[in-house]
Amino acid sequence: KGHTSWVRSVAYFPDGQHIASASRDKTVIIWDVESGRQDGQPLPHDFAVKSIAISPDGRRIASGMDEGGMVIWDALTRKVVHEIGGVVDRLAYSPDGRWIATNSERVVRLWDADTGREPLECGGDVLCVAFSPDGSQIATGSEYGCFQVIEISTGESVVGPIQGHTYWVQSVVYSLDGRLIVTASDDGSIRVWDSKTGIQVGKPMLPGHRGWVNWISITTDGRRIATAGGYDGTVRVWDLGTRLQIGDSFHTDGWVYSVAFSPDDRYLISDS
Numbered sequence: 289k290g291h292t293s294w295v296r297s298v299a300y301f302p303d304g305q306h307i308a309s310a311s312r313d314k315t316v317i318i319w320d321v322e323s324g325r326q327d328g329q330p331l332p333h334d335f336a337v338k339s340i341a342i343s344p345d346g347r348r349i350a351s352g353m354d355e356g357g358m359v360i361w362d363a364l365t366r367k368v369v370h371e372i373g374g375v376v377d378r379l380a381y382s383p384d385g386r387w388i389a390t391n392s393e394r395v396v397r398l399w400d401a402d403t404g405r406e407p408l409e410c411g412g413d414v415l416c417v418a419f420s421p422d423g424s425q426i427a428t429g430s431e432y433g434c435f436q437v438i439e440i441s442t443g444e445s446v447v448g449p450i451q452g453h454t455y456w457v458q459s460v461v462y463s464l465d466g467r468l469i470v471t472a473s474d475d476g477s478i479r480v481w482d483s484k485t486g487i488q489v490g491k492p493m494l495p496g497h498r499g500w501v502n503w504i505s506i507t508t509d510g511r512r513i514a515t516a517g518g519y520d521g522t523v524r525v526w527d528l529g530t531r532l533q534i535g536d537s538f539h540t541d542g543w544v545y546s547v548a549f550s551p552d553d554r555y556l557i558s559d560s
Contacts, residue, residue, distance in 0.1 A: 290317050290326050295559035297339045297546045301363075302346045304551040309559060310337035316351050316361075321550075331361055339378050343385045348401065350388050352376025358390060360401065370404035378416050382423040387440070389417045389426050396428055398440065416459050420483070421466045427483070429457025435471050437483065447486040452479050459503045463510035470513060470528075474500035478515065480528065493531045503546040507553045514556055516544040523547050523558045 291311040298309050306327060307319050315330035316337055331349070335356035342349055348369065349361040357373040374397075379390045381401070388399045391414040399406050416429045425446065426438045433455055436448030453473035460471050468489065469481045478493040478501060503516040512534065514525050522537040523544055540560040547558045 290319075290330075291315065293336075294543075295545070296337065298548055298557045298559045299340050299342050300548055300550050300557065301342050302344060302551055307557055308340055308342060308349055310340040310351055312336040316340060316349065318349075318363075328366060331359075331366060333359060339376060341379050341381050341388070343381050343401065344383060345385055348381075348385070350379055350381065350401075352379045352390060357392075358388070358399075360388075360404070372399065372404055372406075380417055380419055382419045383421055384423050387419075387423070389419060391415060391417050391428070394431070396426065396438065398426075415456055418460045418462055418469075420462050421464055427460045427462060427469050429460045429471055429473075431456045433457060433473060433475070435460055435469065435481070437469070437486075447483070450481070450486045452481070452488060453477065455500075458500060461504050461506045461513075463506060464508050465510065468510065470504055470506060472501035472504045472515060476501060478504065478513070478526070490531065493526060502544065505548045505556070507549055508551075509553070512553075514547045514549060516547040516558060520544075521560075523556060525556070 291313050293312040295309050295311045300307050305321050310316050314333045317330045318327045320327045335353040337351050338354050339352040347363055349363050352358050358376045360370040362369050374392045376390045376392050388401050390397050394413045396414050413430045414428045418427050429435045433453035434449035434451050436445045439446045453475050455474040457471050457473050469483045472478050480489040501515050505514045521540050524537045525534045542560045545559050
């Protein structure tokens with residue numbers, strides 16, 4: 289423990305030795321995984337921090353706030369590199385670290401990670417966003433139960449919007465080979481899609497969370513996913529091939545907003 293209010297987002301650094309956590313207490317804290325101790329002073333923000341992402345090289349931290357936009361930090365010096373206004377719900381780094389995608393006020397925005405400039409705005413009613421492994425496309429989920437795939441070079445939709453869920457899509461991830469997109473929804477289901485055609489692959493997964501599924505993380509081999517169950521306080525791991533839960537659920541002390549696999553897929557972190 290270290291935060292004084294809800295932890296809303298967690299992320300591993302690429303080295304697997306550190307994690308970062310974002311909280312409503314207006315701070316981001318970096319932690320040493322082996323010792324469990326706080327590494328340095330918290331990164332202060334003007335507003336509650338809702339989301340966090342680490343650059344692929346581990347040199348930058350991007351944090352999104354409920355009201356105060358996005359801050360990009362130098363992970364080594366802990367100094368602010370850029371500040372961007374607006375409201376940021378979710379954010380993601382591109383695989384090459386060049387871009388940061390945000391869903392801000394229900395609109396997808398793409399930012400240059402080095403300059404903080406915004407070259408692309410597209411889509412509406414967006415709740416979550418993820419880059420394809422090659423960085424050429426963005427998958428988004430909406431409050432209407434739809435997902436779509438947007439080509440970054442044109443800003444145009446190349447797949448969808450496709451209606452599958454019956455309620456808000458809260459999380460979307462790509463498999464590492466880019467062939468599949470997995471979505472999770474407030475309707476309590478997880479669905480798997482062909483990323484090129486938008487055709488659903490197999491039956492929906494009904495993970496048994498009491499209510500919405502708030503976050504998905506996928507292993508590097510694409511064989512397993514972990515889900516954060518919102519207010520039911522559980523984290524569950526699933527086999528994507530069999531669509532069955534692996535082992536027992538992990539229980540936390542409160543609501544669970546996000547979950548992430550370590551870079552070597554051996555560990556999970558979750559917030560509460």
